Amino acid sequence: MLPALHRQLAERNSNRLDAGFPSKDWRAGLAKEHELRVLEHQVIELERTEIRERAATAPTDPDGFIAWFEELERTGPGQHDPLFPWLAETATVEQMRWFVHQEVAGEAGFEDLVALTQLKLAARPKLELARNYWDEMGRGNAGGMHGPMLARLSDELRLSELDGVSEVVWESLALGNIMMCLATNRCYAYHSLGALGAIELTAPGRATCVNAGLKRLTIAPTARHYFALHSTLDIKHSAAWNAEVLWPVVAEQPRAAQAIAEGALLRLLAGQRCFERYRRELGLELDVKASRAA
Numbered sequence: 376m377l378p379a380l381h382r383q384l385a386e387r388n389s390n391r392l393d394a395g396f397p398s399k400d401w402r403a404g405l406a407k408e409h410e411l412r413v414l415e416h417q418v419i420e421l422e423r424t425e426i427r428e429r430a431a432t433a434p435t436d437p438d439g440f441i442a443w444f445e446e447l448e449r450t451g452p453g454q455h456d457p458l459f460p461w462l463a464e465t466a467t468v469e470q471m472r473w474f475v476h477q478e479v480a481g482e483a484g485f486e487d488l489v490a491l492t493q494l495k496l497a498a499r500p501k502l503e504l505a506r507n508y509w510d511e512m513g514r515g516n517a518g519g520m521h522g523p524m525l526a527r528l529s530d531e532l533r534l535s536e537l538d539g540v541s542e543v544v545w546e547s548l549a550l551g552n553i554m555m556c557l558a559t560n561r562c563y564a565y566h567s568l569g570a571l572g573a574i575e576l577t578a579p580g581r582a583t584c585v586n587a588g589l590k591r592l593t594i595a596p597t598a599r600h601y602f603a604l605h606s607t608l609d610i611k612h613s614a615a616w617n618a619e620v621l622w623p624v625v626a627e628q629p630r631a632a633q634a635i636a637e638g639a640l641l642r643l644l645a646g647q648r649c650f651e652r653y654r655r656e657l658g659l660e661l662d663v664k665a666s667r668a669a
Contacts, residue, residue: 385548426640433636435629453647459584481550486511503619524601531598569638575613582606
């Protein structure tokens with residue numbers, strides 16, 4: 376059920392945030408928007424059943440919550456998956472192309488998600504989201520924008536050739552669906568803070584491995600700059616996010632702790648599903664089972 380729902384939602388989300396123009400048939404447009412929102416709430420509520428129990432253990436005092444949140448880097452779903460050392464040390468060019476193809480498909484545009492999430496937040500967390508957004512936008516320099524960096528890697532690896540040839544697995548689509556839903560529905564605003572914070576918290580180790588693999592495969596530094604940058608910059612971003620966003624939000628609104636925890640776990644669980652599927656598709660699952668048996 377969940378795979379089919381995520382594929383349906385991904386199709387509806389494909390041009391959701393594109394700029395457009397008013398239509399004479401605006402009632403039909405609103406009806407479609409209503410259908411989309413019903414579908415995405417159905418999906419998110421199904422996803423929440425998987426992580427609600429663990430999220431309920433999150434402390435509601437800010438110091439305790441930050442300690443709980445930071446522990447997710449070590450014990451959260453999908454952390455330190457064997458896929459990433461394998462990408463760094465063993466994957467072929469074609470296997471790396473397939474992996475990046477899946478990752479690009481699940482990318483929802485971090486800068487846009489941050490911009491949507493910061494609406495009507497208090498000054499302190501809003502300012503930190505603004506600083507994060509400015510970094511994502513290359514601090515006003517087009518060459519430093521993070522989104523186009525990923526596009527350059529896509530071009531270098533000729534990922535457009537895989538469209539229609541190599542299927543994007545539903546687990547990758549679910550990543551983008553979840554992030555889009557949390558950022559565009561204000562009832563999930565605190566969930567979005569948690570999901571975005573979880574990305575900043577857990578990305579550096581994975582980015583380091585992917586960058587190492589791309590370097591081993593002699594991919595040009597300009598093309599792999601996206602992963603090289605996020606292997607270091609997200610460490611700084613995570614510390615600032617936890618101190619300037621999550622801490623003051625939980626201090627002011629203790630009820631937000633569970634919502635933030637749920638958002639983080641939703642994102643991490645979606646990532647775990649991806650890593651497990653990727654390993655199966657790439658044949659790594661057999662290697663992992665063999666090493667464990669030994």
